[in-house]
Amino acid sequence: MESLTLFTVRGIPLRVHFTMLLAVPYFALVIAAQLPALASAAGVDTSQLWLPPLAWGVLLAFGLFVSVALHEFGHSLVALRSGRKVHSVTLMLLGGVSHIDQLGEDSPGEQKREAVISAMGPLVSLVLALILYVLTSLARGHGDLRFLCFYLAQINLMIGLFNLLPAFPLDGGRILRALLAWRFGFDRGTKAAVTVGQCFAAGFIMFSIMSMNLILMLIAIFIFAAGSAEARLVEVRKALSGLTAGDVMHQAKRRLDAGVPVSQALESLSSADGEQVPVVQGAMYGKGGRIVGLVDLSRLERIPQKQRDAIPVGLAANHDVPTIRSGEPAGQVLELLVNRGPVVAVVDEEGTLHGLIDQQDIQNHLAA
Ligand SMILES: [Zn+2]
CATH class of the missing domain: 3.10.580.10 (CBS-domain)
Structure with a gap:
């Protein structure tokens, strides 16, 4: 595939997709260009920052992807513990993907496990954000350290909250699906969660056009397509049920x-x-x-x-x-x-x- 394995954690390879070759420089440049504004938002004077803007861009861009990787390993390690097979964690332009085998079994126990696996990624991000905010407040007077902790905290907070939106296949949408599936069965639960997700995607597309945010638009398209694929998978499963x-x-x-x-x-x-x-x-x-x-x-x-x-x-x-x-x-x-x-x-x-x-x-x- 078009990705490179960096290392493995408990047998789970961490892969980097080729789109990351675009993503890291893109984020680095965006961050570098806005450094003075970012510094003042962090309560740091630019004169307190020793590193040049581009170095900050690269550092925070890597910080972003390390944060995404930790989020994904939150999902994957819990999935591994609950008996699922985890093929890989892949980092790409639009974030991370954990390749976890779905058991596809329609039982309350399985829905509960799915909800826990889905919740663990955002939980990791939010806990990291909390720790980093504490470090930020401890790092008064240390411009570089304060700036670094503040933005890594912001990044993790954003990753945690964004993924909790009930827009299937985002984590929040998966939690919603598990709840609906537990109540109404897997097929109807999935369809309802996909519909909610696609409403969110439509909202994201309108907002991304108004704010000229290309990344958000790509995410919205991804949510739309992945939702359709999942709804279709439910149809296919139904058609195949009873067959060997x-x-x-x-x-x-x-x-x-x-x-x-x-x-x-x-x-x-x-x-x-x-x-x-x-x-x-x-x-x-x-x-x-x-x-x-x-x-x-x-x-x-x-x-x-x-x-x-x-x-x-x-x-x-x-x-x-x-x-x-x-x-x-x-x-x-x-x-x-x-x-x-x-x-x-x-x-x-x-x-x-x-x-x-x-x-x-x-x-x-x-x-x-
Ligand atoms: Zn997640």
Whole structure:
């Protein structure tokens, strides 16, 4: 993906999205340009600030993203403790995203856990803000320190309060959804929370046009789109309820034996442009076989010509294939398709390939 892993905390990688390359300089310049005004708002005279404006810009821009990261780890670490899988925390232009597996189970206990996970991020931000305000008042006479603490406190207060707005998928909206789902069920609860969120988004868009605030407009568009996607996910879950992965899958049009050299695989895939083809081991008469990975034409074409005869396709395949047992509920495929990749392999206990599921299979069941 277009992001870089900085480090991991309890197995959760902290990733930085490429849009951050724009975000840090952007915020740094905005802060630098407004430094005198910012200093006087903090009750600090510019003559008390030793660092030059641009250095302050960079420092506070990094402070902003450290604050966002702490907020996200607030969500993620609690999610981890309540038994959820956390894939990553990603920092990007519009803030942070915790990639947490949703259990998607509609029970009061689960709604409560969701509410606690959603509340923990803003709680971290607000506690940090409180500590930093105390430090600000202690740092009288130390211009630089006071300025730093004051703005980090402001940033954390803003992050905490903004995320508490009941605009799904912001944290406040998730808490609202959990409450509504607990009362009216997951489907109706989600739809109501999404509607409230989109009203907020419409308000943000009007306000962002009046105040020429580009970041707020992007956030509003994000809220609108993410809300629609979530409402749709509820529809899809409903359509798939009662079905198993085996009911939804399609048979792979072609499959490759893991021992076949890349050169030969390229020949047999020449007309399979973009198609994800399963690579299996131990197939009999073109049937069965344990899934080893997936390949597509472009993946094989990246292998240097000279090595294509020597490398077996099993080695060249992408081995990170999400799998699901054929008897498992089809709804669980959605999580895998969203978080793990465009194709999910349907297997039995021994790992034998039964079929594949992609977006098209889901579409077919919605249309049916
Ligand atoms: Zn949050």
